Amino acid sequence: MTLSITLVVNGDRHDVSLQDARPTLLDVLRDRIGLTGTKKGCDRGQCGACTVLVDGRRVNACLSLALTVDGADITTIEGLATGDDLHPVQSAFVACDGFQCGYCTPGQIMSAVGLIAEGDAGTDPERIREGMSGNICRCAAYPGITAAVLDAQARLADSERTNG
Structure with a gap:
């Protein structure tokens, strides 16, 4: 069964098809969308290397199933700077x-x-x-x-x- 989700990441819409419900937001960001700035550290929610903003709130992306943030506005490290101007x-x-x-x-x-x-x-x-x-x-x-x-x-x- 294919599951479809939509994520708005750094202002860009991404429609993602998932083969099952298990992929985390971290894995979708890194492996499906290609944004590797969010790091996989412990993969257990203990280190914070995967912190992103979901609808403006801090979230450990390794603990969030991608399905649970369907339709959310996500900001990653790649979305902070404006061109060459750092946040x-x-x-x-x-x-x-x-x-x-x-x-x-x-x-x-x-x-x-x-x-x-x-x-x-x-x-x-x-x-x-x-x-x-x-x-x-x-x-x-x-x-x-x-x-x-x-x-x-x-x-x-x-x-x-x-x-x-």
């Missing part, structure tokens, strides 16, 4: 050395975007660390990640004041 969170990660090996970085950035959008980041580094606790960095770049979230939050607030 403010991406720029902050570069400026604050928020990465080392880089494997976890797409998930960290997507989680930071979600955390800031949810209004839960605040200005307390401990609160940010707690909000980002679902994302593991084996290289221990946590001080840079926390600084990047603080910096990005300030950049976004400045942008809203200027453009708002």
Whole structure:
């Protein structure tokens, strides 16, 4: 039995046929749609490397069956930048050395975007660390990640004041 789903990924509509109900959102993004920026880390929802935004909320793509997000608006790391202009969170990660090996970085950035959008980041580094606790960095770049979230939050607030 073939199952059909529609995903809007980074603004582009994708009609996907599935042979069964088991493929995860992560596998569909990487293997069927060809967006490999979302990483497969633990494949058990423990590391956060696969974090994407589904209808604006942070989701571990390895734990979400693709069928459950049929019709959803999905944002991956590939959808953040506008042309050559990095998203403010991406720029902050570069400026604050928020990465080392880089494997976890797409998930960290997507989680930071979600955390800031949810209004839960605040200005307390401990609160940010707690909000980002679902994302593991084996290289221990946590001080840079926390600084990047603080910096990005300030950049976004400045942008809203200027453009708002």
